[in-house]
Each structure stands twice: as C-alpha cells, then as structure tokens.
Amino acid sequence: MDKQLDKLNKLEDKRQLETINLIASENYVSPAIREAMSSRLTNKYSEGYPGARYYPGNQYVDEVETLAQKEALKTFNLKNSTWGVNVQPYSGSPANFAVYAAVLEKNDTALGMALSSGGHLTHGFKVSHSGRFFNFFQYGVDKNGLLNYEEVENLAQKYKPRLIVCGASAYSRIINFIKLSKIAKKYNTLLMVDIAHIAGLVATGVHPSPFSAKSGQALADIVTTTTHKTLRGPRGAIIFGRAELMPAINKSIFPGHQGGPHNHQTLAIAQAFIEAQTPKFKQYTVQIIKNTKTLAKELQKLNFNIVSGGTDNHLFLLDLTNKGVSGGDAEKLLEKNNIIANRNTVPNDPRKPFDPSGIRIGTPACTTRGMKEKEMKKIAQLIDKALCGQDVKNEAKKLAMEFPTP
Ligand SMILES: Cc1ncc(COP(=O)(O)O)c(C=O)c1O
Structure with a gap:
C-alpha cells in the first residue's frame, strides 16, 4: 500500500483500539469478514443474478450469492416458498429507495417515522430523495417517547397510503409489529419494516420478528436491513420480500438502481449470516x-x-x-x-x-x-x-x- 495511505490506515486502527465506541450504528467485524472484504471477488463483474449474468466467469460468484441468500433466509427462519431475498444492495439507503421504486409510483403516498422522533432520513424526510419523489407523511412518538401507533392509524385512515414504513435509528423500545401489521391490513396497504438497527437482535429472537408473530400470523410484506450494525457484518444491505413481490424488488435493484454487485461484500455478508446463527x-x-x-x-x-x-x-x-x-x-x-x-x-x-x-x-x-x-x-x-x-x-x-x- 502507498506509504501515506498505510499510515492513515494504521492510525485509524489505533484510534479504534484506544476509543470507547458508543455509536449505536457501529460495530467491529470478525477477522473472517475482513478477509472476505479484501478477497479477489472484488475484481469480478456480475451484473444480473445467479444463473442469469451479463458477464462470463461467474460460476463461483453464483455459488457465493446463492449461499448468501440461503444463509440470510436461514438466519431469520424464513421459508423460501414464502420469502425471497436480494443480497445485492450496496447499502441501506439505496436498498430502501429501491423498495419504494419497486412498489410505489412517483408521488404515491406513504407513511414513515419522522427523523426527529428517531426515524431515518430514507423514511421520507424532506431532504432525502425518498421525501422528494414520494409523498411521505410522518408519524412520531407520544409524550412518553413511545411510538405513536394511534397517529399511524389516523394518518393511514386520512391519507390511504400505499406503503407504511417503520423501523428506526434512534428508538430504544420494542416495536410492536403486530399492531403495525393490523393497521396495514385494515387500510389495505403494504408494510415495510427497516430493521437496520435491530437486525442482530431480531435474528436471535431478543427482539420480536417483523416477519411473523409467534402465533404464525404473517406481519410485514417487505423487510430491509443493513448488515453492518447489530448484525456485525460488512457494510451492505439486503431486502427480504414476500415471494410475489420479489420480481419487482429484484428488477428495481438491477437494472433499476445498480450495476454490478459488490461480490467481496456478498462473500462477507454470507460469512456474517453464518456467524449470526451461532x-x-x-x-x-x-x-x-x-x-x-x-x-x-x-x-x-x-x-x-x-x-x-x-x-x-x-x-x-x-x-x-x-x-x-x-x-x-x-x-x-x-x-x-x-x-x-x-x-x-x-x-x-x-x-x-x-x-x-x-x-x-x-x-x-x-x-x-x-x-x-x-x-x-x-x-x-x-x-x-x-x-x-x-x-x-x-x-x-x-x-x-x-x-x-x-
Ligand atoms: C434505520 C436505518 N435505515 C437505513 C439506514 C441507511 O443505511 P446506510 O448508511 O447503509 O445507507 C440506516 C443507517 O443509519 C438506518 O439507521
């Protein structure tokens, strides 16, 4: 590596070692994940999906991506007859936008949690493209700081959204996906849950699942997550969708938003899912x-x-x-x-x-x-x-x- 870059890289290592890190969205990946991120899979172009690529030489990349999909579904106890998964999003923000573009038309109405109440920029905040291209109304928390489910229902009744987005970046309480799913069903709208922050907790059952209730009742239609927070994987994101929504979601990622997937990232994501099941x-x-x-x-x-x-x-x-x-x-x-x-x-x-x-x-x-x-x-x-x-x-x-x- 170039001397100056090597020096900076080592200084960052030292900073991380000497610092108590309380940033809620950060984590440290395993040596195996760092090894995957520096693998030669970064050299490869593979636009398309396993078995249907626009470049030759993808026999091993296909296996890596298929394995990442399989391990993602296994990590969250999902059957591939009901759920599909796309492991190609470059990160959480493009993943969320790709979902909106898949299930909404421009200027369609949606609900999202306000940034000021703990939601994320990509849930319809006005300076984010999600808020520019779609007609988001924002709900928040009540006077006790708890997600205001009543406000979600009132907004759903008033604006008849095509999508309700939930999930947060700065909310410290359990999110009641059963309540949100009931609202979505009552108003005949899709429910998307962004579990970027809590994915690791959902994977091990220490936070309730957005996929289905303990009774087996189906909840969300779409679940997005980054892979680099509590899930402790590399930077990246994945999108789960009910099987019937996956063709539109896959098309929205490629060719809709992205070109070639980051294959070294996919290798590392597969490793993260294998680790998350231990x-x-x-x-x-x-x-x-x-x-x-x-x-x-x-x-x-x-x-x-x-x-x-x-x-x-x-x-x-x-x-x-x-x-x-x-x-x-x-x-x-x-x-x-x-x-x-x-x-x-x-x-x-x-x-x-x-x-x-x-x-x-x-x-x-x-x-x-x-x-x-x-x-x-x-x-x-x-x-x-x-x-x-x-x-x-x-x-x-x-x-x-x-x-x-x-
Ligand atoms: C809930 C939520 N969704 C999406 C994102 C966006 O992820 P990224 O920073 O990978 O684009 C974040 C990141 O902080 C987040 O907290």
Whole structure:
C-alpha cells in the first residue's frame, strides 16, 4: 500500500483500539469478514443474478450469492416458498429507495417515522430523495417517547397510503409489529419494516420478528436491513420480500438502481449470516441488552434523563437539557476523552438538528470487544465526569485497550 495511505490506515486502527465506541450504528467485524472484504471477488463483474449474468466467469460468484441468500433466509427462519431475498444492495439507503421504486409510483403516498422522533432520513424526510419523489407523511412518538401507533392509524385512515414504513435509528423500545401489521391490513396497504438497527437482535429472537408473530400470523410484506450494525457484518444491505413481490424488488435493484454487485461484500455478508446463527452470537445479543440496560440505569442514577425512561434494545437517547450542555458540546467533550457517541435530536427538540439536545448511546461495539455490566458502570462514570469538564482521557483509553478490537 502507498506509504501515506498505510499510515492513515494504521492510525485509524489505533484510534479504534484506544476509543470507547458508543455509536449505536457501529460495530467491529470478525477477522473472517475482513478477509472476505479484501478477497479477489472484488475484481469480478456480475451484473444480473445467479444463473442469469451479463458477464462470463461467474460460476463461483453464483455459488457465493446463492449461499448468501440461503444463509440470510436461514438466519431469520424464513421459508423460501414464502420469502425471497436480494443480497445485492450496496447499502441501506439505496436498498430502501429501491423498495419504494419497486412498489410505489412517483408521488404515491406513504407513511414513515419522522427523523426527529428517531426515524431515518430514507423514511421520507424532506431532504432525502425518498421525501422528494414520494409523498411521505410522518408519524412520531407520544409524550412518553413511545411510538405513536394511534397517529399511524389516523394518518393511514386520512391519507390511504400505499406503503407504511417503520423501523428506526434512534428508538430504544420494542416495536410492536403486530399492531403495525393490523393497521396495514385494515387500510389495505403494504408494510415495510427497516430493521437496520435491530437486525442482530431480531435474528436471535431478543427482539420480536417483523416477519411473523409467534402465533404464525404473517406481519410485514417487505423487510430491509443493513448488515453492518447489530448484525456485525460488512457494510451492505439486503431486502427480504414476500415471494410475489420479489420480481419487482429484484428488477428495481438491477437494472433499476445498480450495476454490478459488490461480490467481496456478498462473500462477507454470507460469512456474517453464518456467524449470526451461532450460539456465541446469541449470547452476544443477550449481552448487548444487559449492557444497554445497565448503562442506562447507571446514568439515571447520575441524574441523566433517558428518552422514554429506559431501553429494551441496543441503544438509548440521553436528553441533556437538565445538564446545561448541548448534544454538540457533549459529543466534543466525550471525543476529547476517547469516548465516541453522536449528538442526536430528542423528540420535540427545541434546539436545531445541527446542535440538538441529545446524545445517542449504543453498546453493540463495546459488547463485541467483551465489555460487560462492570465496564458499563465504569463508562457511566466516565461519561458523567467528561460532561462535567473533567479529564478522563487516560482512564477511558486504558479501559478501551483492555478490550482489543477484533
Ligand atoms: C434505520 C436505518 N435505515 C437505513 C439506514 C441507511 O443505511 P446506510 O448508511 O447503509 O445507507 C440506516 C443507517 O443509519 C438506518 O439507521
């Protein structure tokens, strides 16, 4: 590698090693996944799908993609007679847009969770192309910070959307897919669930499934997810759809949106699914929840306010209003002390999104490094001290380095 690039790459390794990472959407992949990402599959063009490519020389790529599809379905206990999967999306945002383009016409009406309530840009926010090309109405959370199912129903009744999108980037509670599916069925609309954040938790059953209820009742019609958050795979995304929707979804990905799939990424995604089916991964997700709950409780003891009063998953939002520090300043104070967490709006935030009132805290990355409840207690104290202006850089760095990155 070029000397300067090699230096930068090593500096980033060092930064990761020396930092306590609380960014809820980040994680550390296994050495096997890094190996797959640097494989020679990156050299290959394979526009099309297994068995129907526009380039020769794809006999092994076909097997890799077919295996990735099979392992994806197995990871979420899905039968390939009912569900199909596309493993080619480059990332979460293009995957979501490809779904909209597959099942909606331009300017069709849809519902999505507002960014300011914890939703994602691609769920119809006005500066995102999803909000430009489709007529999204946004629902949010109620006064307790809980997803407002009543508002979803009211909007569905009023606007008769063709699609309801749910899923979030900053929501700490279990999402009730049964309730959302009932609304979708009542108003005869498709239900798309974006499980980008909680995919790892859904895979092991520590968060309810959007695919079907325990009773066997069918829920979502389409499920999208990134592969690089709690699922702990490489950057990428996949789209699950009910079998009858898959031809339109596949066409929307290729040739609708993308050219050649990133085959090295597909190899790494297959590896991630194989890892996600192991008992060790289940233990990992159980520990994520224990860690998040512990960290939230310890911060509450230190007089921090948590949006919705707690957490059921891998993240929570701290509302810093009572601490007299903005989200932006908190992010900087933490970073100065080798703790990384991103600023975030809180519901009904009186401040501007660029410097909002909150900070988002997640434990998937620290849990991958082997941290447990004991370390969460310590991290709560470090956060408290850092936000009071104390210097805890060396303490934070020492703690991080006791748990090497994989
Ligand atoms: C719920 C949700 N959907 C989609 C995305 C977009 O994924 P990507 O950043 O891979 O485009 C994210 C990323 O943060 C997300 O949180």
